[in-house]
Amino acid sequence: MFEKVLIANRGEIALRVARACRELGIKSVAIYSTADAESAVVRFADEAVHVGPHHPGKSYLHIPNVIGAAQKTGADAIHPGYGFLSEDPFFAEICSDNGITFIGPRPDVMEKVGDKAIARDLMQKAGLPLLPGTIEPVQTAEEAQEIADGIGYPVIIKAVAGGGGRGMNVVRRAEDLVRLYQTTRATAQAVFKDSAVYIERYLEAPRHTEVQLVCDSHGKGVYFFERDCSVQRRHQKLIEEAPSIHLTDEQRRDIGERAVAGALAVGYTGAGTMEFLLDHQGNLSFMEMNARIQVEHPVSEMVTSVDLIQEQIRVAAGEPLSVSQEDIVLRGHAIECRVNAEDPDRDFAPAAGRLDVYVPPGGPWTRVDSHCYPGWNIAPFYDSLIATLIVWAPTRLEAIERMDRALSEFQIEGRGVKTTIPFHRRVLADEQFRSGDVTTDFVEHFLAAEALAAT
Amino acid sequence: MSDNENTQATPDRDLIESVWAEARDLIKRLEGSTVQRFAVAAGDYKIEIERGSPPAAQGMPGTAPHPPPPHLSPSGPVATGAGPGMSIAPGARMASGVFTIGDLEADNRVPVLAPLVGTFYSAAQPGAKPFVEVGSSVEPGQAVCIVEAMKMMNEVAAGEGGKVAEILVENGEWVEFEQVLMYLEPADD
Numbered sequence: 119m120f121e122k123v124l125i126a127n128r129g130e131i132a133l134r135v136a137r138a139c140r141e142l143g144i145k146s147v148a149i150y151s152t153a154d155a156e157s158a159v160v161r162f163a164d165e166a167v168h169v170g171p172h173h174p175g176k177s178y179l180h181i182p183n184v185i186g187a188a189q190k191t192g193a194d195a196i197h198p199g200y201g202f203l204s205e206d207p208f209f210a211e212i213c214s215d216n217g218i219t220f221i222g223p224r225p226d227v228m229e230k231v232g233d234k235a236i237a238r239d240l241m242q243k244a245g246l247p248l249l250p251g252t253i254e255p256v257q258t259a260e261e262a263q264e265i266a267d268g269i270g271y272p273v274i275i276k277a278v279a280g281g282g283g284r285g286m287n288v289v290r291r292a293e294d295l296v297r298l299y300q301t302t303r304a305t306a307q308a309v310f311k312d313s314a315v316y317i318e319r320y321l322e323a324p325r326h327t328e329v330q331l332v333c334d335s336h337g338k339g340v341y342f343f344e345r346d347c348s349v350q351r352r353h354q355k356l357i358e359e360a361p362s363i364h365l366t367d368e369q370r371r372d373i374g375e376r377a378v379a380g381a382l383a384v385g386y387t388g389a390g391t392m393e394f395l396l397d398h399q400g401n402l403s404f405m406e407m408n409a410r411i412q413v414e415h416p417v418s419e420m421v422t423s424v425d426l427i428q429e430q431i432r433v434a435a436g437e438p439l440s441v442s443q444e445d446i447v448l449r450g451h452a453i454e455c456r457v458n459a460e461d462p463d464r465d466f467a468p469a470a471g472r473l474d475v476y477v478p479p480g481g482p483w484t485r486v487d488s489h490c491y492p493g494w495n496i497a498p499f500y501d502s503l504i505a506t507l508i509v510w511a512p513t514r515l516e517a518i519e520r521m522d523r524a525l526s527e528f529q530i531e532g533r534g535v536k537t538t539i540p541f542h543r544r545v546l547a548d549e550q551f552r553s554g555d556v557t558t559d560f561v562e563h564f565l566a567a568e569a570l571a572a573t
Numbered sequence: 574m575s576d577n578e579n580t581q582a583t584p585d586r587d588l589i590e591s592v593w594a595e596a597r598d599l600i601k602r603l604e605g606s607t608v609q610r611f612a613v614a615a616g617d618y619k620i621e622i623e624r625g626s627p628p629a630a631q632g633m634p635g636t637a638p639h640p641p642p643p644h645l646s647p648s649g650p651v652a653t654g655a656g657p658g659m660s661i662a663p664g665a666r667m668a669s670g671v672f673t674i675g676d677l678e679a680d681n682r683v684p685v686l687a688p689l690v691g692t693f694y695s696a697a698q699p700g701a702k703p704f705v706e707v708g709s710s711v712e713p714g715q716a717v718c719i720v721e722a723m724k725m726m727n728e729v730a731a732g733e734g735g736k737v738a739e740i741l742v743e744n745g746e747w748v749e750f751e752q753v754l755m756y757l758e759p760a761d762d
Contacts (some may be wrong), residue, residue, distance in 0.1 A: 182722040186690035190747035
């Protein structure tokens with residue numbers, strides 16, 4: 119096992135990782151930018167190293183300083199958290215060149231799963247279901263037209279290198295195809311420096327369903343069932359839950375097994391997520407793989423009683439998984455709300471500032487993962503996440519009631535500070551949300567209906 | 574900054590007295606200058622002086638949130654005791670992260686800061702003569718040491734000319750971003 123782990127991140131995830139280290143008896147090293155000198159993880163960790171000014175490119179993303187901090191403190195591993203350097207194969211390679219274990223998949227594997235075209239190809243070969251579409255990038259407009267006509271409209275044209283909702287266009291009519299094909303290629307070239315695109319069937323209102331898995335370096339992998347993350351706005355998730363109420367037990371096992379088989383087939387090690395779209399006929403289609411731990415991992419922890427970060431650290435240290443698939447039993451229902459410093463009434467504009475009042479909720483089966491405390495300044499140059507609030511209950515409806523109770527307790531005040539708490543409470547009260555019939559266009563319709571009711 | 578140290582120490586009375594005497598001297602020198610905020614760190618101790626009433630949003634991110642000093646006179650700062658405008662904080666990490674210099678005209682010591690995380694080397698090669706020693710005269714832009722990161726040698730240059738007054742780190746020591754490496758005393762003219 120590692121002696122000392124450096125956490126190359128900030129905010130709630132840095133603290134989350136440091137907590138896991140402490141419980142495992144591993145020393146932790148925080149790194150911080152000038153803006154984060156007073157952060158919770160700097161206080162909590164065993165050591166802390168100042169790695170640069172507030173600008174992420176000069177601190178959390180500055181590879182020489184991050185590696186230097188690990189060498190200075192004698193850390194034998196680096197946990198990248200999510201975002202920042204977590205999916206940078208180059209960084210993972212530099213870690214290994216310097217004799218430091220990167221807590222994540224091997225650089226070559228990370229590179230493969232990060233390329234959407236390669237990942238689609240590999241996962242299809244490994245037996246994962248895909249939407250009808252191309253595996254190889256489309257070369258000409260004529261070819262694109264032929265393929266799209268074959269799939270049937272609507273189709274979506276996606277940049278191979280795209281992500282985060284950028285570099286994709288939906289085509290609803292055959293006559294728009296050539297124009298949008300060219301537009302997407304041009305955008306892809308401009309934004310991602312790679313004009314390659316592929317085409318697949320477009321699902322109008324799918325559910326976002328993702329499978330959590332962890333693989334060790336001994337050829338073993340396990341799945342921690344699925345999460346439903348359909349409550350999202352512009353591809354940013356707002357509410358996540360586990361399990362999905364739309365899968366049968368048989369489907370759940372089947373997709374879990376296939377996801378693990380796919381991950382093992384590409385030599386994946388560590389914690390990862392396979393994203394799928396679920397259509398109204400109950401068909402799951404592979405979308406992409408995320409080679410990192412995710413913000414919403416706690417909901418899976420709550421329904422399986424396994425600490426995923428600890429498991430991730432264990433397998434990175436070369437140890438076998440501490441649990442077998444039979445040990446992982448799904449129990450009850452968990453919901454997570456992302457409490458962000460954003461103003462839902464002003465199109466979710468960032469509303470950062472100093473937290474004069476910060477009183478997190480408590481009570482049974484209520485978990486708050488947060489780096490905040492009274493007086494902490496939510497800085498405008500980092501993400502706006504204040505806390506992830508997670509509750510567990512035996513059933514989904516009880517979990518909704520518990521979440522609303524917890525949100526009602528959560529007090530956050532500060533000059534200029536607004537949060538997504540009121541938005542979450544309105545969603546929890548919504549009949550459609552409570553029924554569970556939520557698709558990825560839910561938030562859009564919900565906000566439009568609210569706006570209409572207000573006039 | 575003082576409340577996030579993992580190792581807290583109580584500064585002894587004599588040391589506080591001597592630091593305080595130095596601080597009074599500094600405050601006197603600041604009279605008539607436009608300096609708003611001033612901090613020096615030496616070894617384990619730091620002096621931070623803030624003048625005027627900066628707006629709430631102002632201030633370097635990451636520096637300890639100090640309320641504006643309550644005792645202000647229109648003609649300049651007045652020493653009134655260790656009020657909230659001034660803090661003396663012990664701690665091993667003090668030398669980094671909190672260093673903010675508004676204007677240096679009032680103090681004759683200029684810090685040389687580490688531009689990145691890495692290993693401090695006083696000489697270009699092992700066994701070679703150090704770039705500078707205490708008492709050496711330096712020209713503006715002259716290399717005074719090296720900070721090595723990932724086998725890249727980064728020369729650190731003096732911002733201005735003067736004499737090396739103090740070198741705070743040992744050869745081969747790891748340094749953090751903006752850690753004070755040495756102090757220069759500018760030439761008098």
